[in-house]
Amino acid sequence: MRPIPLVDLRAQYAPLLPRIREVIDGVLESGEFILGPNVAAFEREAAGYLGTRDAIGVANGTDALVLVLDALGIGAGDEVVCPAFTFYATAEAIARRGANPVFADVDATTMNLDVEDVAARITNRTKAVLAVHLFGRPAPVAELVALGVPVVEDAAQAFGSPEVARTGVASTFSFYPTKNLFCLGDGGLVSTDDPQLAERVRMLRFHGSRDKVDFELLGYNSRLDELQAALLRIFLAELDAWVALRRDAAARYAELGLGSACDLPDDEPGHAYHLFVCRSPERDRIRSALKDAGIGSAVYYTTPLHLQPALAYLGYRRGSLPVTEQLAQDNFSVPLWAGIDATAQERVVSVVQAAAPVTS
16 A cells, blocks of 8 residues: 655645746746845735734744744843743753753643643743644643743744734744745744834844844844745745645544544644644554554654753753653654545554554
């Protein structure tokens, strides 16, 4: 049988190839490659889509986090609360600013920050909470904001959810090729309703300068590429349809009975389904069966951030974040992309059901 990948990116952009080639040619003909008209247009269009005052294109999602933390004045001796069940860049960006990541546990159902645990970890050194919308599912940002600390939304996996970029002081996005809104390379974005914060991020992305003459800040070289911005403009117009297809596919897994063999992610209106992440104590057996059947799968954050070697200086020990550590042991994802067909999903469900005991 034909293999089923975890993600089929080409299946999403192949119908757009004529338009893609057209805009690539247009950029080549223009001779404008850095902070050109496509970057400016994409920033306007992205801000309009997100409903924010400003959007600033940067080189990648990690830089987006670093620039926001820098723009907020976060540095040595400060603390930023964040989850340990997320990609390394979340904590790395905090540490890069000289601040200390303070890890809070997550909710076992949503896999997003546990508000009560966050509240217990806030001190007089806490300068922000960095909330991740994990796997496309909205984090409880409004509840976190109510704790009285600025909240930055790490929305790298959640572009397309109507619930992001609404409440935090700023939101950051990644356009890495597997994301819901992707480019064919790398790229990132910062969105905010704060004009002063936006201006500071704009300066920081270009060496701390407004005009390439006077340099007011110690900044970075982190600019969204003009070619990638041109492609993102095409893909942004498709995003709502793509997210709808992802949601359809997620619903189909439930209808096909995948939940009889493993725990499925709960659906909610704002879930953008960047990934379809399930849970099972039989994870390794299930993944082995999927591999034997030529079906892609993946696991995430098997070494949570609080146990990563580079962050050992923070002093966390195994057992300090029990929900996070359990999730690291039993999560796995199955194939999902915008347009995956029902036949492929039926094969996935059949293999998982055969590999794991039926739970209901």
